[in-house]
Amino acid sequence: MRSMLFLTAMFILFGGSKAAASERVDNFRLLDQDHSAHELYYHKNAKAVVLLVTMNGCPIVRNLLPDLRDIRAKFGDEVEFLLINSSLQDTHKSIRQEVAEFGIDFPILVDDAQLIGETLELDRSGEVLVIDTSNWRVAYRGPINDRVGYEIQRNSAKAHYLTDALAAVVAGQTVEVPKREVFGCIINFPERDQKTEHAKISYSETIAPILEDRCVACHRPNAIGPWAMTSYEMIRGFSPMIREVVRTRRMPPWEVDTNLPEIHAARGLTLEERKTLVHWIEAGSPRGIGEDPLLQVKPLENGWLLGEPDLVVEAPPFTVPATGIVEYQYPAIPNPLDRDVWVRAVSIQPGQTKVVHHILVGTSEEVIPIGDQRRDAVFRNYLMAYAPGAESYVYPEGTGVLVKAGGQIHLQVHYTPYGREATDVSKIALYFHDKAPVHNLRQQVVLGFDLQIPSGEARHEERAYFEFDKPAIIYSLFPHAHFRGIETRFDIHMPDGKVEPLLHVPRYDFNWQHNYSLAEPIKVPAGSRLVHRSVYDNSAANPANPDATREVPWGLQSHDEMLYGGFFFRWENGTSKNPVHDELNFQIAQFYGALDDDFSGALTLNEMPPWLSKLFKSGQLDRFNTNKDNALTRSEYRAFADYSAAERAKNSAANVNRQ
Numbered sequence: 001m002r003s004m005l006f007l008t009a010m011f012i013l014f015g016g017s018k019a020a021a022s023e024r025v026d027n028f029r030l031l032d033q034d035h036s037a038h039e040l041y042y043h044k045n046a047k048a049v050v051l052l053v054t055m056n057g058c059p060i061v062r063n064l065l066p067d068l069r070d071i072r073a074k075f076g077d078e079v080e081f082l083l084i085n086s087s088l089q090d091t092h093k094s095i096r097q098e099v100a101e102f103g104i105d106f107p108i109l110v111d112d113a114q115l116i117g118e119t120l121e122l123d124r125s126g127e128v129l130v131i132d133t134s135n136w137r138v139a140y141r142g143p144i145n146d147r148v149g150y151e152i153q154r155n156s157a158k159a160h161y162l163t164d165a166l167a168a169v170v171a172g173q174t175v176e177v178p179k180r181e182v183f184g185c186i187i188n189f190p191e192r193d194q195k196t197e198h199a200k201i202s203y204s205e206t207i208a209p210i211l212e213d214r215c216v217a218c219h220r221p222n223a224i225g226p227w228a229m230t231s232y233e234m235i236r237g238f239s240p241m242i243r244e245v246v247r248t249r250r251m252p253p254w255e256v257d258t259n260l261p262e263i264h265a266a267r268g269l270t271l272e273e274r275k276t277l278v279h280w281i282e283a284g285s286p287r288g289i290g291e292d293p294l295l296q297v298k299p300l301e302n303g304w305l306l307g308e309p310d311l312v313v314e315a316p317p318f319t320v321p322a323t324g325i326v327e328y329q330y331p332a333i334p335n336p337l338d339r340d341v342w343v344r345a346v347s348i349q350p351g352q353t354k355v356v357h358h359i360l361v362g363t364s365e366e367v368i369p370i371g372d373q374r375r376d377a378v379f380r381n382y383l384m385a386y387a388p389g390a391e392s393y394v395y396p397e398g399t400g401v402l403v404k405a406g407g408q409i410h411l412q413v414h415y416t417p418y419g420r421e422a423t424d425v426s427k428i429a430l431y432f433h434d435k436a437p438v439h440n441l442r443q444q445v446v447l448g449f450d451l452q453i454p455s456g457e458a459r460h461e462e463r464a465y466f467e468f469d470k471p472a473i474i475y476s477l478f479p480h481a482h483f484r485g486i487e488t489r490f491d492i493h494m495p496d497g498k499v500e501p502l503l504h505v506p507r508y509d510f511n512w513q514h515n516y517s518l519a520e521p522i523k524v525p526a527g528s529r530l531v532h533r534s535v536y537d538n539s540a541a542n543p544a545n546p547d548a549t550r551e552v553p554w555g556l557q558s559h560d561e562m563l564y565g566g567f568f569f570r571w572e573n574g575t576s577k578n579p580v581h582d583e584l585n586f587q588i589a590q591f592y593g594a595l596d597d598d599f600s601g602a603l604t605l606n607e608m609p610p611w612l613s614k615l616f617k618s619g620q621l622d623r624f625n626t627n628k629d630n631a632l633t634r635s636e637y638r639a640f641a642d643y644s645a646a647e648r649a650k651n652s653a654a655n656v657n658r659q
């Protein structure tokens with residue numbers, strides 16, 4: 001075995017053109033030092049991807065960075081440059097420190113499970129791998145040049161291996177010497193070449209329980225996963241695919257930055273679980289001894305996961321055409337209840353999962369006729385949002401939402417045709433409290449409705465905020481964007497200027513919508529802002545992007561974009577007996593958070609929408625602009641809004657009197 005390896009290595013070293021036929025590099029996704037996600041195959045439109053192997057505290061890498069920068073300056077348009085750190089002792093945090101200290105301006109992929117380093121056979125820092133994207137094979141691996149060795153450094157290099165290799169790959173030619181010896185610090189891979197050990201990982205005691213914990217909820221008969229984990233044979237058959245989805249972090253569909261506040265019922269695999277699954281598969285997915293626990297996996301009952309509901313209502317049937325775009329639907333169902341109830345949980349079952357993109361549910365005390373008002377009716381007394389990944393919401397302990405007798409249950413439904421006509425009847429289940437809970441649960445949205453995403457841009461960030469005018473307690477966060485959304489965050493900006501990150505989703509995936517419940521609800525003082533930021537990839541490299549040539553505006557349909565950060569919270573001083581509620585303040589908070597681009601707290605002329613700047617310029621707002629500057633603060637705007645509301649009330653009273 002050893003001599004075979006040696007022969008192969010010799011062959012690669014001296015094998016001339018044949019050496020280009022090196023191993024194909026399988027796709028992977030890793031998070032960088034800032035927890036942003038990078039996927040290898042995303043860079044398919046580049047000619048090559050350069051990976052420089054690094055580790056903290058390695059002088060050779062530090063010395064080589066200026067050379068890598070020069071090469072990037074030359075090839076940066078056609079080649080992607082990344083660093084990769086697989087060393088056991090480095091963490092995201094220590095890598096961030098190294099980045100700051102040495103001014104490193106390349107993303108460093110953190111291979112904390114060492115799975116990628118193991119298969120790329122990384123050995124020493126200082127090595128570069130040139131991956132040819134036309135076939136995903138390693139076209140060159142070795143040093144950048146001959147300038148730096150152990151304790152020697154020349155002023156300039158004589159041989160420019162990386163430059164030569166890139167010139168060849170970019171020109172579609174073979175690299176003459178595809179592998180060279182590297183000087184650098186040795187990286188410890190204790191689990192590499194441990195196939196015999198890995199073959200002892202027990203399917204029945206280790207692998208199957210991980211799958212039961214993390215995957216089976218969706219991967220069982222009748223559930224949303226496309227195949228069911230019902231036996232060892234199924235797992236063995238899907239093994240290569242399981243390895244791929246784990247290495248690319250596509251499954252389970254859940255990824256949050258785990259350095260931030262803990263998320264309740266988090267679904268991600270731990271680092272150990274990822275390693276164990278992949279090592280077991282790479283060792284040939286052995287069955288071993290013991291019972292097969294997956295034989296006990298039961299189909300998902302066509303029932304409610306939260307138990308028997310107190311009320312189930314059905315949406316009116318809706319037939320979704322085979323193709324085309326369906327405008328949002330706003331059906332309303334008469335509320336059959338003749339008493340007021342406090343809701344403690346909501347669950348939604350789409351009739352046709354393939355066509356139901358999302359459903360929002362809320363109620364109103366009045367009957368609201370079809371028309372403009374219907375569109376917002378769901379937000380009057382909001383209950384929850386359904387999307388794959390968010391089927392139910394059990395409200396936080398001690399909270400509930402009051403649904404008054406009568407009126408209507410409102411839905412906002414987004415249907416997406418899938419090639420065959422389908423008639424959907426979705427069901428909504430409500431669960432009631434026995435008696436009124438202590439607190440009213442509320443829902444609001446940080447909205448960035450003035451977004452504008454330039455065509456072709458790969459990382460465009462939009463942000464907006466919601467300012468709490470009273471102390472509040474935040475329970476859960478629901479980031480939402482469309483096809484171009486790739487990364488999303490929530491932070492709290494405290495009144496004293498401190499910023500506390502709450503949630504970071506490194507790889508937002510439009511196919512999955514999660515309501516992230518904070519394990520510990522967070523209390524925020526008055527004047528705090530909940531800031532929602534999302535990054536959009538409007539380049540052609542984004543496989544989900546329907547049109548990279550388009551400047552993308554705000555819009556409800558998926559080909560337009562949204563910056564929509566839903567959140568559930570309660571007012572600290574409000575109780576269900578003594579609720580604090582001020583609808584106008586909500587609206588103004590949303591309006592300011594969307595338009596106040598520089599986060600100054602006041603709308604300047606260029607931030608105002610046209611109707612407002614027109615009023616402002618005409619002098620009609622002068623008496624509200626108490627500090628006489630060129631902007632409107634939120635309290636100044638509030639005074640104007642109160643005045644307008646009073647005027648409207650007077651006019652309508654006058655109209656009634658006249659009749």
Ligand code: HEC
Pocket residue numbers: 211214215216217218219224225226238241242245250251252253267269389511
């Ligand atoms: C929340 C539900 C859910 C969970 C949890 C989940 N999956 Fe999936 N899985 C799906 C769905 C839905 C698809 C189909 C995705 C698609 O077609 O894009 C899928 C697809 C797959 C595929 C096929 C490859 C593909 O992209 O179509 C594999 C393999 C897989 N899952 C493995 C896993 C493993 C392993 C776990 C646990 C570690 C897991 N899944 C957890 C819902 C889930």
